[in-house]
Amino acid sequence: xxxxxxxxxxxxxxxxxxxxxxxxxxxxxxxxxxxxxxxxxxxxxxxxxxxxxxxxxxxxxxxxxxxxxxxxxxxxxxxxxxxxxxxxxxxxxxxxxxxxxxxxxxxxxxxxxxxxxxxxxxxxxxxxxxxxxxxxxxxxxxxxxxxxxxxxxxxxxxxxxxxxxxxxxxxxxxxxxxxxxxxxxxxxxxxxxxxxxxxxxxxxxxxxxxxxxxxxxxxxxxxxxxxxxxxxxxxxxxxxxxxxxxxxxxxxxxxxxxxxxxxxxxxxxxxxxxxxxxxxxxxxxxxxxxxxxxxxxxxxxxxxxxxxxxx
Numbered sequence: 421x422x423x424x425x426x427x428x429x430x431x432x433x434x435x436x437x438x439x440x441x442x443x444x445x446x447x448x449x450x451x452x453x454x455x456x457x458x459x460x461x462x463x464x465x466x467x468x469x470x471x472x473x474x475x476x477x478x479x480x481x482x483x484x485x486x487x488x489x490x491x492x493x494x495x496x497x498x499x500x501x502x503x504x505x506x507x508x509x510x511x512x513x514x515x516x517x518x519x520x521x522x523x524x525x526x527x528x529x530x531x532x533x534x535x536x537x538x539x540x541x542x543x544x545x546x547x548x549x550x551x552x553x554x555x556x557x558x559x560x561x562x563x564x565x566x567x568x569x570x571x572x573x574x575x576x577x578x579x580x581x582x583x584x585x586x587x588x589x590x591x592x593x594x595x596x597x598x599x600x601x602x603x604x605x606x607x608x609x610x611x612x613x614x615x616x617x618x619x620x621x622x623x624x625x626x627x628x629x630x631x632x633x634x635x636x637x638x639x640x641x642x643x644x645x646x647x648x649x650x651x652x653x654x655x656x657x658x659x660x661x662x663x664x665x666x667x668x669x670x671x672x673x674x675x676x677x678x679x680x681x682x683x684x685x686x687x688x689x690x691x692x693x694x695x696x697x698x699x700x701x702x703x704x705x706x707x708x709x710x711x712x713x714x715x716x717x718x719x720x721x722x723x724x725x726x727x728x729x730x731x
Contacts, residue, residue: 424491425457428478428483554571582607584666584703597682599687670699696730
């Protein structure tokens with residue numbers, strides 16, 4: 421905002437006049453002229469004295485006296501004899517930052533972040549879950565009765581191999597040893613998320629005929645081959661037949677593990693022991709037991725984890 425003092429000084433300088441020249445022409449002491457140009461009105465003895473010098477100086481410089489006096493009254497209170505305190509308010513702006521606006525913006529950001537999270541989560545569930553296998557080719561031929569499979573699935577998905585649920589690691593990794601049957605083995609990997617979206621990978625593994633995919637346990641076969649004339653007398657004989665789905669098996673005799681792995685449909689194995697045989701099956705509905713020649717049927721329901729001791 422322009423002041424009377426700045427107007428006087430600027431006009432004098434534009435006219436090329438010095439304070440000494442103005443003093444000689446007006447017969448006013450330079451200190452009073454300088455006070456007018458600096459706005460230091462307190463050196464004048466009275467408002468009348470000040471107003472008189474201001475009118476003369478304004479006329480001398482060729483200014484509009486009434487306009488100068490109007491500006492001066494805006495700056496100076498004649499009744500109180502002192503300068504007014506001019507409060508310069510900042511321009512009001514519709515975008516001024518207030519606590520209410522800060523809270524509002526923060527709330528909007530939180531709401532947007534929440535909906536973005538929901539959209540991301542829905543998209544993750546709406547799409548088929550991740551399911552990758554580590555280098556397992558299809559139509560693979562092998563002479564081994566076992567196959568090690570591994571890969572990665574979405575951590576929140578439910579993974580199953582031929583109907584048998586598989587536990588996932590902390591980051592969704594999995595690894596299982598499968599027991600195969602001679603001939604064609606079809607392996608279905610299925611991952612299902614919470615919205616029922618699924619991803620399926622199928623691999624066909626061909627086990628060449630002549631492998632020991634079924635039959636007696638290795639211990640029993642060895643004993644029979646070494647002493648055919650004097651067969652061992654066993655307390656129990658347990659034949660396990662897998663189907664229609666796969667099942668995870670853990671077969672023990674005392675502290676000895678006879679078999680452990682994921683057996684696919686069609687797998688059959690015989691276990692003989694003098695002592696009790698303990699069977700743990702991950703899918704009781706797909707494990708059929710024949711004990712000492714007696715068919716006991718499925719060990720449980722589909723998907724049921726069962727524990728059995730024979731006899």
